[in-house]
Amino acid sequence: MDEEYDVIVLGTGLKECILSGLLSVDRLKVLHMDRNDYYGGASASLTLNQLWAKYRGTEKPPASLGSNREYNVDLVPKFMMANGTLVRVLIHTDVTKYLSFKAVDGSFVYKQGKIYKVPATDVEALKSPLMGLFEKRRARKFFIYVQDYEEKEPRTHEGMNLRAVKTKELFAKFGIEENTIDFIGHALALHRDDDYLNQPAYDTVMKVKLYAESLARFAGGSPYIYPLYGLGELPQAFARLSAVYGGTYMLAKPDCKVEFDESGKAVGVTSEGETARAKKIVCDPSYLPNKVKKVGKVVRAICIMSHPIPDTNDAQSVQVILPQKQLNRKSDVYVFCCSFSHNVAPKGKYIAFVSTEVETDNPERELEAGLRLLGPIDEKIIDTYERFKPVNESSLDNCFISESYDPTTHFETTVADVLQMYKGITGKELDLSVDLSHASAAEE
Amino acid sequence: MATAGTNQRQAKLVLLGDMGAGKSSLVLRFTKGQFFDYQESTIGAAFLTQTLSVNDTTIKFEIWDTAGQERYHSLAPMYYRGAAAAIIVYDITNPDSFTRAKKWVQELQSQGSSSLVMALAGNKADLEAKRSTKPEEAQAYAEENGLFFMETSAKTSQNVMELFYEIAKRLPKLQPAAQPAGISFSERSAPPASKSSMCCV
Ligand SMILES: Nc1nc2c(ncn2[C@@H]2O[C@H](COP(=O)(O)OP(=O)(O)O)[C@@H](O)[C@H]2O)c(=O)[nH]1
C-alpha cells in the first residue's frame, strides 16, 4: 500500500463504488479501502444474523423467520427508475452484466388514510378512483400536455416557457386540485417537499415524463426495477468494475486516517502504520467527520412480515408514498416492500421499510401512518441515523465527500450527488447519453 | 467453437487461488488458446464466455476471473453467488499457494452453493524441476474434500481442455438455469425469458 495513487476512495457505499468504477475506467490509479470487512458501508444488504447483530445485540433471530442467508435486508432501501440515471450509469459502464433485475409490482400513493395506484398517463388518470369526474378530465389534459411536451418543439409548449413559469402556475393553468397536485408532485415527480411549486415547471414536467416512460418500459405495475439479492449487489458490482480496470481493493482497514500537508491539502491515507499517497481523496462523511455538518436525521422501521402490504393487489414488491400534506408534515413518508420474489427473504416473507425525515422528538410516532398500512408485523426494528453534508472546499483540500443517503425510496438524488462529485474530481461531465433500448424487456 | 447440442445451458464458473498461481493464464488458454510468459492483468477482461459440448449438451461457461480482488482478500459475495463451478488453482512450485488453496476451498464451502462442482488445479506442471507439491498429496486432499484434481499447464496447455470438459461433465444434469429470470440489460441476444417472469405480472 506504500504507493502513490491518483485517487484514494474510503468507504464502499454505493456512491463511493460508482465513483471508484468511473475513475478506474478513466484510467486513474485508484486505491479503495473500507474499515468494514464487507462491501456496502451504509448501503450494504445484511443477512438476518448481521441484522440482529447490528440492532438486537446478542439476541438470536427467531427460527420462525427462516434461513439466515436467504435474507438480504437493505440498509438504504431504494428502487431504481427504469429509465433513470442509475440505469444509465449501469448501462454506460456495462455493470449490468454482473446483475439481474426484476420489475417492481406496484407504485401507490396515500390519500386520506387509503392507498391508491399512482396514475401516470392520460388513460390511467381517467380510470383512477383518486380523482372525481371533472378532476379526472383536467388531470388527463395535464398528462397529455406533459407527454407531448418537447423543449425543442415550441408548438408543444402551448405558449408557456416552462423554464420561467412556476410549477404552481402550470397546475393552475390546467385547474388541477390540491390533492392531485400532491400526488403528481410527490408520487410522480418524486419531490420531497413543496419547494418545487415555486420553481420553474420544467424540472417537474421532465420528472413526470421520466416516470411515465419508465412505467411503459417493462409494462409492469410500476416504473421501478430492483436487483435480485438486494441493493447491496450494486456497490459490489461497481467495485468489481473498478477492480477489472485496475483498482486495488482493501477491506477491514482500521482507522483510514486522511493525512494533510501544512496548507491543508489532503496528501494520502494512513492505515495500520502504512501511508498511501494520493492527489485526491473521495469518501463518505464518516471518514472525515470534521469536514461535514449535520443536516438532518432519518428514522426508519425495518419490518419483517408474512404477508404482502394490504390493498396492493398482493404486490410482491411495492412503493407507497405518503405526501407530507396528507399527514400535516414537512417531509414525505416512504414505504418500501420487497420479498422472496427479489431473493431478499425466504419464501412467504416480506421486508417492509417505513422511513422519513425526523421532524419531532418522537421519531417513531412519525412513522405511524406508514406502519398502519402494513398490517400485522412479525418483527420490527426502529432505527435513526443522522444525515451529513460536506462543508469543505474541494479545491482547497482535495477532499470529495459524499452526502449521506436521504430517506427517499428511489435513486434520483443519489446519482445526482455522484455525478456532481465526478465533475468535481475530473473536471468533466459524465456523458450518459446511452441507448436505453438496451434496457428493454420486450425481447420476444 | 462447440457445435450446438439439443440442450443449451449456462454455468457460472469462478476461479480462486493466490495471485500468480495462473488463474488468468488458464482462462486465457481455455478461451483464446493463448499464453504469455509475462501475463499482465488484462484490463477489462475479467468476464469471458466459452461454450463446450458434452454429449448432447452445450454448456456456455460464464467465466469470472478475480480481477485482482484476491490479492487483499476482498472478493465480494457477489463473486460466489450462483456459481455452478469453481476452479481452485495453486502453483506446484509454490508450497504457500497450495496451503492457501485449501483456505479458498473453505471459503467456497461457506459462501458457495452446496451443489457446486469444485476442481483443484495444480498449475505450472511444466516446471517439474521446481516442483514442491506432490500430486499424491493434492489428490488425497481433493478426495477428502469432494473436489476433483488435475495438474495443468497454461503454458503447454497440458490438461487445460480436459479440466473444463471434466467440469462440464460433472455439472448436475437437470441444473436450473444459472442466471435467474430477470430483466436483461447488457445484450440484446440474452436468453429470452418469458414476459411474465420479467415483469412479475
Ligand atoms: N511456466 C508456467 N508459467 C505460468 C503458467 N501459468 C501461468 N504462468 C505464469 O505465472 C504468472 C502468473 O500468472 P497469472 O495467470 O497472471 O496468475 P493469476 O494471478 O493467478 O491470475 C505469469 O507470469 C504467467 O505467465 C504455467 O502453466 N506454466
Ligand SMILES: [Mg+2]
Ligand atoms: Mg489474474
